[in-house]
Amino acid sequence: MSTALRLHAPIVVPCDPDCTVLRDAVVDVDERGRISYCGPREGAPPRGQGTEVRECSGILLPGLVNTHAHSPMTLLRGMGGDLPLLRWLREVIWPAEARLRPADIRAGMELGAVEMLRAGITTSAEMYFSGEAVAEAVLAVGSRVALGPAVIAAPGLEGMGSWKTVVADIDRWIDADGLRFGPADRVELGYGAHSAYTLPPEALRTIGESARERGALVQTHVAEAADEDLAQREAHGSVPALLDSLGVLDGRVLAAHCVHLSDADIELFAARGTGVAHCPGSNAKLASGTARLVDMLAAGIPVGLGTDGPSSNDDLDLWEEVQLAGMFARLSTGDATALAAPRALLAATRGGAAAMQRSDIGALEPGRWADVVHLDVDNPAFATGLDTSDEQLLANLVWAAGSRCVRDVWVAGEEVLRDREPTRVDRRAVQAAARTAAQHVRG
Known part of the structure; x- marks a missing residue:
């Protein structure tokens, strides 16, 4: 050719x-x-x-690969910025997200996609509501997305649809349009299973079965904060063990955060080929802790870097995550050679693609x-x-x-x-549309 x-x-x-x-x-x-x-x-x-x-x-x-983001949250940037994770979600973020309309989500995603391009990010793994609006925004800007429409059962978010309805909608979407679609396969569809603490085991099992049947990626939050999954750990030992018992880890899985993993959890993820999205900036800001990056890499787990949402970081700049990943790895181990510059760069590129089980990017x-x-x-x-x-x-x-x-x-x-x-959109017009949408969401 x-x-x-x-x-x-x-x-x-x-x-x-x-x-x-x-x-x-x-x-x-x-x-x-x-x-x-x-x-x-x-x-x-x-x-x-x-x-x-x-x-x-x-x-x-x-192009850099952002393995964990909720980019439409550009509209929520700065809200509840001094709260720990669970209070931030329950008191600020979930009530605000309940007011989002599809047009608001598209405006926030367009702004996020533009912000990421300006940081050299060409692919982002997104977990958010109104998947169609997210896909439309990415196609308009011209970037690339691995999209897991959010599946969550949390107080105040009932208007986003029950988990059964959302999973069935994703099933139909993939069956109709294929796993990847758009110019140059810019959109990949999957499942955004929010977490084991916001979804019952039945939902996680169903998502795992649907995803395996279609070869789709499951994105999920795992062990982000020490107190988020107390009930799951008491009943199953750990969230990774729970996901494994439900068959979720038998397919393509991208686990975000993974701050509080045991040695057994790390061994399990390595054995199952589970990818990890390491988000050092967000984890530090929310005081969630520091993931065991060096141990995960040593075990052979494919690890990429993620910004998380732009209201918990508060930007979509993966270069910052490259630096923070390197510095936190050195600080947590007391070893200045723990993560050298080349390996940090690879985590933002090739490593991110591997964590998503993608061999066509990175x-x-x-x-x-x-x-x-x-x-x-x-x-x-x-x-x-x-x-x-x-x-x-x-x-x-x-x-x-x-x-x-x-x-x-x-x-x-x-x-x-x-x-x-x-080149495809006017940045100032995108920013103006996001401002208007943010005013509606904030009330």
Whole structure:
């Protein structure tokens, strides 16, 4: 297949397992929007006359993968910001979410998708209400989503539908539109089983069966706060043990937070291939604790990074999570080598894809979607320039650069962010729509 787009840059970081740094390299994109070549410019395949060539001045790397988010909560940003998790949910968030309309959710998701593109995030795993509105927003902005419409049975949220109704709706949606749909498979459908403390075992068992039958991803909160699942732990030992007994872990599962896991829980997740979304920023802000990242990685659990919702973090910047993951891993172990810069970067890219059991995103490799981020190095973070060792370059990329360096973004070879502005939607109009929606929600 012919090359439709060639991106050339002095540095390409494809996020292969060794976190290799390529110099004077190109990324070729075919007509389907998939990568056909990533490597040194010398030795690249010949390009046709119709190939578009973009000369990029900085660093190219794969789009970041946000493995846990509730992005429409951009509308709720700043509400209850000084409360612990369970009080924050019950006293502030759930009452506010009960007032959400589908149009509000779409407005909040569009703003979240734009914010994430400006941070170099091309894929997010979303758990939220009104799944159709979330999907419409993502398709409008041009990013990518793994969508688990929220299934929850919590006081005040009865208007969102019973768990049986929501699960049946998801079943029908997947059966009608397929597991993935939209241009370049931008939307993946799954199940957002909120948690074991907001859903009865019958619901979790049913969700697990529906998801396995369809090969769908189940997203769920696990062991976020120490006091959220006391009844489940007393009855079953732990939430992972409960999920396993119900057959949920026999399918594709992405467990968010996982702060309070035992050694047995970690062994169980490793044995079942369960993915984990590590959310250090949100867990710190809500004083939930620090997940055992080093132990989970050592056990072979696929771990990605997540921002969580923008009202508990309070932004959608995965670069911050990369840094916090590294610092908290070092602080909790007392070992400054616990999580080196390359491994932290891989957690936000390749690791996130692996946690979702996706082999088509998260790296610049032939056959994967051409989700590419261009970082501007005309910035104090790269004061030493690019003519430095690979080790120092990756250190500057992880510890100093951040989202401020994101300049351009492509999803499936389509430029959806240029000079930090989205190409498909007007950012100011999106912000205005979100302000209007937020005023309605807050009353």
